[in-house]
Structure formats: C-alpha cells, structure tokens
Amino acid sequence: MDRDIARAHHDLGGVTKFMCAPIDTEPHALSAFDKQVDALRQVLSLKGLMTVDELRRGIEEIPEAEYHRLTYYQRWIRSMTATLLRKGVVTEAELAAALERR
Amino acid sequence: MAAFAPGAAVRVKDDWPESRGPAHIRTPHYLRGLRGRVVRRLGAFANPEDLAFARPAERRSLYHVAFDQPSVWQEGRPGDELLVEIFEHWLEPA
Numbered sequence: 001m002d003r004d005i006a007r008a009h010h011d012l013g014g015v016t017k018f019m020c021a022p023i024d025t026e027p028h029a030l031s032a033f034d035k036q037v038d039a040l041r042q043v044l045s046l047k048g049l050m051t052v053d054e055l056r057r058g059i060e061e062i063p064e065a066e067y068h069r070l071t072y073y074q075r076w077i078r079s080m081t082a083t084l085l086r087k088g089v090v091t092e093a094e095l096a097a098a099l100e101r102r
Numbered sequence: 103m104a105a106f107a108p109g110a111a112v113r114v115k116d117d118w119p120e121s122r123g124p125a126h127i128r129t130p131h132y133l134r135g136l137r138g139r140v141v142r143r144l145g146a147f148a149n150p151e152d153l154a155f156a157r158p159a160e161r162r163s164l165y166h167v168a169f170d171q172p173s174v175w176q177e178g179r180p181g182d183e184l185l186v187e188i189f190e191h192w193l194e195p196a
Contacts, residue, residue: 006118007131014132014175053153057126087156 009064034073041076050083058083104163105190110140112167113196114188119151126154129192132174137196141166144187163190 007015030038044050058079062070070078084090106112116135119125128150144164152159164187171182 006121008120008127011120011127011131013130051153051156053126053150054156056150057124057154060126061124 008060009067010060031073037073037077037080041080044080044084049087049089050080054083055079104143106140106143106163106165106193106195108140108142111137111196112140112193113137114167115192115194117192124155126151129188130186133169133186133188136169136174138167138169138186138188140193141168141185147189149189149191164188165190165193167193 041050041052041055045052055076056079059067059075061082062075062078066078067075081095085092085095114129114133114136118134119127142165144166146161146163148159149162150159166185167188169184169186171178171184172180174184
C-alpha cells in the first residue's frame with residue numbers, strides 16, 4: 001500500500017495481518033516491575049511533571065527495532081526516563097547514580 | 103463551536119505531519135484522505151498534538167466519524183463500519 005510509506009512504525013492499525021503475531025487475549029498477571037512503572041507514571045501525572053500524551057509521544061519515539069522488542073511497561077519506563085531527562089527533572093548523573101545504588 | 107453536524111460528509115485530511123519531523127498524531131494512517139460521515143460530536147478536548155510536547159493546548163472538537171469498513175481494509179461484510187474518534191482540525195467538508 002502506497003499510503004503506508006509515511007506511516008510511523010507505531011501506527012499499526014489496519015496492518016495487523018501483515019505485521020503482527022496473533023494477540024494473546026488470555027488474562028495475565030502484572031509483574032512487580034509493571035506495577036511500579038504504572039504507579040510512577042501516576043505520581044508524575046499527579047505532580048504535573050508529565051502528561052499521558054507526553055508518555056505516548058515518548059513511546060512513539062522509541063526506535064523501531066527496540067519498540068517491537070520491549071514489553072508494554074518497558075516502553076513506558078523508556079518514555080518516562082527520556083521525558084524526565086529532557087525536562088531536566090532528573091539529570092543523567094542522578095540517574096546513573098541511582099542505578100548504581102541498586 | 104462545532105463545525106460539523108451529525109450526518110455531515112467529511113474527508114480526513116491527506117496530511118502526514120510525521121514525515122515532517124517530531125509529531126504525535128491520533129489520526130490513524132489508514133484513514134488519511136478517506137471520506138466518512140460524522141456520527142456525533144463527543145465534546146472538546148485539549149489538543150493532544152500539543153499536550154504531547156508540553157505546549158499550551160487549545161481545546162478542539164472531537165467527533166465520532168464512521169467509515170465504510172470493506173473499502174478501508176478490503177475485508178468485512180457490506181454495511182460494516184469503522185467508528186473512529188477524529189479531531190476537527192483533521193476533517194474537511196466532503
């Protein structure tokens with residue numbers, strides 16, 4: 001389809017049968033990681049640091065190969081990290097130090 | 103106020119902002135340039151295309167727009183419709 005040429009890689013509506021694996025519709029448990037990411041997003045929203053629209057934009061900015069490799073909540077944390085760094089809410093050094101302490 | 107009444111024939115703009123630089127768009131690629139019919143106005147909401155970049159966001163009318171599904175996706179039965187939420191600035195009279 002010619003009209004797919006300019007399609008952004010996340011804009012998958014209508015191309016399912018060509019690009020995607022069948023969707024597993026069985027209910028599944030959320031991991032502790034998933035819940036922490038979800039809670040953190042809510043805190044960032046409540047504190048006015050980030051909108052859900054910024055979250056979506058950040059998810060869409062993940063390079064295509066990574067976008068398809070990451071899980072749902074891994075995409076969220078990638079977007080949240082990039083957004084907070086861009087806005088200067090946290091610095092690269094602070095993030096590195098926090099990860100070092102884990 | 104709302105530019106389109108229920109039943110209005112509309113066309114989704116054949117515009118591709120994502121090809122011009124960073125963008126956040128809630129109008130799916132497969133509807134660009136296609137004709138549909140306004141079903142109802144859903145209200146006015148801050149424009150997500152601006153919210154996504156932490157810019158001041160004007161409130162824009164949002165509509166439910168129906169499209170003939172078989173001609174969009176080449177599948178489905180005659181009369182099947184897609185119902186999609188589309189902001190007013192993406193619609194033009196058809």
